[in-house]
Amino acid sequence: MNDKIQNLKQDTRLKLYRSMLECRQMEQRAYDLFMQNLVKGTSHLGLGQEAIAAGFGVAMRADDYTFCTYRGHNHTLVRGVSMTGILGELMGRDCGLMRGKGGSMHLTSVEHGVMGSYAIIGAHLPIAAGAAWSAQYRGTEQVAVCFFGDGTTNIGAFHEALNFSVVWSLPVVFVCENNLYMEYTPIGDVTAVANPAADRAAAYGLESILIDGNDVDVVYATACKALERARKGEGPSLIEALTYRHHGHSRADPGKYRPDEEVAMWKEQRDPISNYRARLLELGIAEADLVAIETETDELVDRATEEASNSPPPPVEIAMTDVWADGSSSWRN
Amino acid sequence: MNDKIQNLKQDTRLKLYRSMLECRQMEQRAYDLFMQNLVKGTSHLGLGQEAIAAGFGVAMRADDYTFCTYRGHNHTLVRGVSMTGILGELMGRDCGLMRGKGGSMHLTSVEHGVMGSYAIIGAHLPIAAGAAWSAQYRGTEQVAVCFFGDGTTNIGAFHEALNFSVVWSLPVVFVCENNLYMEYTPIGDVTAVANPAADRAAAYGLESILIDGNDVDVVYATACKALERARKGEGPSLIEALTYRHHGHSRADPGKYRPDEEVAMWKEQRDPISNYRARLLELGIAEADLVAIETETDELVDRATEEASNSPPPPVEIAMTDVWADGSSSWRN
Amino acid sequence: MAQLSYREAVAAGIAQELRRDSNVVFIGEDIASAGGVFKATVGLLEEFGPKRVRDCPISEQAIIGAAMGAAMTGLRPIAEIMFSDFLAVCWDIIANQIAKTRYMTNGQFSMPLVIRTANGAGSRFGAQHSQSVENWAMAIPGLKVVAPSTPADVKGLLAAAVRDPDPVLFFEQKSLYGTKGEVPEGDHVVPLGKAKVLRQGDDVTIVALAAMVPRAVKAAETLHSEHGISATVIDVRSLVPLDTTTIFESVSATGRLVTVEENPRLCGWGAELSSLVAEELFWDLEGPIVRVTTPHIPLPAADSMEDAVLPSVERIVDSVRRLAD
């Protein structure tokens, strides 16, 4: 593994950096927008957890599938989805990915393989297994990657999906982003083992994989290996990536239940982006190249914000469409 | 453990023998009764699996709780419940434990600590945890024992109940009766690990316990240890007991999916009752003592059969009672 | 035409679709090697092999989740939930995920899947294996709901359900598995959303579903021969989409509606139908709308009690007579 990391191409590294940065800047903007009351409803930021989405996003094949949670803005963006579409959805605008019908917790872009963001804990693990089964059946060598949190490992669907995927040897990669908290409760208070995913891998005959989820090189290398295994027909993987969210659980949460020192440590010493920037400089990448990415990202975010802000609310009539494949919502003749 | 088994009192051994035998003879009779079409509905026999119910039944305190499945005639009987009540329930008679309202899959006798037989896979594991929580809360040192099959380890509720019980350190003993098949499907075909419970204990920070479920001495000793642990406040145990059912899954099932040699081996070489009888004789117990138990058991079964057969069907009016605590079924005023 | 049992029609219906479209797959517990606990899927593994007909662990959330994921990515899965009571263990995936995903994603996904399940009472299985829960499904926007009463409809409606781009809950009534009837050979499809008028009458419209259909027909015969009351009997067949056209036409003509539901009373499909008629056809009504249902109780196991609480031919006859008086 270490070899693989040493040998990453510069191009890949810049992609990883750009991808993380786009996530970070987009979500900072999302935060600003809801401070201005322009984002309605709720919103769950992944600030601080960008390395996981980015590492997988860069490693995945364009036709692979992503399944993520309500905390899925980043997982959606890294697949190449339009930032305007994402911000527009958060703002309930017509340009939103789902024209406002889904909202921030359900970002989806099928054309990019973003097969939905799921807001009820656990459900998307078996659904991801189903997409993997379909890929296996059709012989396409596509892989389904399924992201979820530490808290999710305690719900029944986790267990069923893991066992099922192993028994059918499905091309699915389960990625547990352990950010140490479920909603407001420390994961250790409600879990029988220290590492909620890694310590349970053996219960499904799987290798225990525990990584630093804030080191994007490690995430990328781990992703490549698991994707390859899945693509070769060797079955699922379960990866636990340690990370931390910089903000509260959701819009309404100031995150006061976390010790100040803990938050400070993760923000200052273990920030995936500033640490990676330092590493890239150390590896001899020119600062100008990084600054270029940074400028382009800022511009991208500004443009997306403007486009989304200028988009009107969706016509309310569309609320009555697309329950059924014929486009209607009618349940009688 | 071996010491404990060596030192079992003769009295305990005779209790174990009697208990297993009562189960066996009662269920043989139940089988005869449904061949005569006197048992309506379905029926799931535990023939061949008696050592597990008996070993726990003898080890448990009278005020401990049992939670079992549709395959729960034996687990009910071993707590001291009337055989007439059990056979009567199978036959839908007024003398039935629940006067025919529950049926064979839901045998319950609260006064004996038999807290229900559950027919939807998985549900009773968290419910047993709840009874254990109540015992812990009330400080009674009661233990809840929860029996279930190998197939049940693949459903979500198993996972949730195990984690929950460990986190709250509840006095509950989970007993997986691995009879090698779920309904008609070999458990190995649908499970990611070889031992569906024992190989998963570590996922909950528990010791892996795998025993011969057809050796009643081993079951008894294991039960004593787990019950003691729970009673002392040291938390739950998960025990996997290997066993085999002599008959098909349920009334309708001839069990043809199982290799003849496999069935023959378990019936002839690993029958818990005939093997135990041989051991008791070897240990110097007088055959006359065993014959006395056998005769008494036959008489008991005959008497219960007669009583149940003579009991009338329940008055149909009771179908409209006991939805609510006030005895009624009315949902309006 | 072949004479098939309702049970055989299930296997015939699935086989027809597996043969027709290689993207159709079928999964469930004990459905492959064992041919299903109701023997309704015998022979499918042998004909189609384990890639297309697969046994699953006791993991209903995984089964239904897998069906959903597959339906979203090009397959057309049929998933079996052994008893409809067990829909409750995977209700989140059905009611919150499968039903809502097309809508939430503004139509980005199709969800062509069928969930087959054995529904209803009559086998003395007790409260957890005997429920009629078609109303649970009807209450969820985004689910189509079908419940055939004859072998021909089993095959034909199952074909339509599999070919439909939307998720369909397909309720097979346990007590009908042994009944027989003519089933068209060759490609047989009965469109979803069409009620079937089984008998024309002038005095009252009786609308029934699944196992209640033969009872309603029997009741109509008795009403005619013994009481001179002439009843239209409609097999509603599909709760969503609901064929209000056919039903309303009849109720307008007769002025009287009786629904016959196996489900416990509160919030049954009959309530919905009654409320539609009370709202839209009020001025055509000549008398109260009567619902014949199982009382609002869990089901008892013993044969005598189970028989006593389900709507019987006699109870239907009495209810109609009281209405017609």
Next chain:
Amino acid sequence: MAQLSYREAVAAGIAQELRRDSNVVFIGEDIASAGGVFKATVGLLEEFGPKRVRDCPISEQAIIGAAMGAAMTGLRPIAEIMFSDFLAVCWDIIANQIAKTRYMTNGQFSMPLVIRTANGAGSRFGAQHSQSVENWAMAIPGLKVVAPSTPADVKGLLAAAVRDPDPVLFFEQKSLYGTKGEVPEGDHVVPLGKAKVLRQGDDVTIVALAAMVPRAVKAAETLHSEHGISATVIDVRSLVPLDTTTIFESVSATGRLVTVEENPRLCGWGAELSSLVAEELFWDLEGPIVRVTTPHIPLPAADSMEDAVLPSVERIVDSVRRLAD
């Protein structure tokens, strides 16, 4: 009397019961240290300690199963399911176990437990966090179902629910958490199964639940002041037991019934009520029974669309006017 918000009344109601009876316990996700995601349980951990007020893993089946096991063995648990949509992940334990166990065991068990949950729309949370699912519960024999519309009723009905020997599903409407009202201090209990007449009128009876109650009242005011239509408004409060006495009395007098439901249309509680009236009070009716509901769709997230699909004061007014014409 104290002026409390609906949210504060929840904590006050739970605290009252925890103080009164040491067998009352309260569990759920993030309900203890954090005081609940809706801040409806703030202060309970501090007053009663972690033995009686306990945080749980994300394991709804374990939470509800544990509540059931505890209720069967002498405790009186209150369990929180954070959003009512999540009842679907533990529906088996609720609908198949809790609801049926007393009956199946011929009355051997009592099941004194309360499941509290945040129900309903208005927060732009989208289709999986905004449903009104009281009809799911009403459809299950063996469950009592309560949904208060005022802070006083929150406290009083919660007390009654905790003291009741049967399982109660207690639906708190999310959009009401911020509303305020007078709440009696000291022991305050409002019996289950009593509807409340909020306003007397002669022309029409409007029956509403939870967040639809203030809208119905508003509509009645407009109908009176602007259209000369005088409406009785009834807050049904408890769906099971259902106070048909109070409702029927009013409908007999006015001859007209309008129900206002937040749930999607099919098989809502209004359907049941309509069918009861159409069966038992038919001859008293002077016009169609009208149901005002959210359309039968999953809920959209964007504010403009969410507002457009929920029953509004305007829509209630229009429906009543059409009926009264």
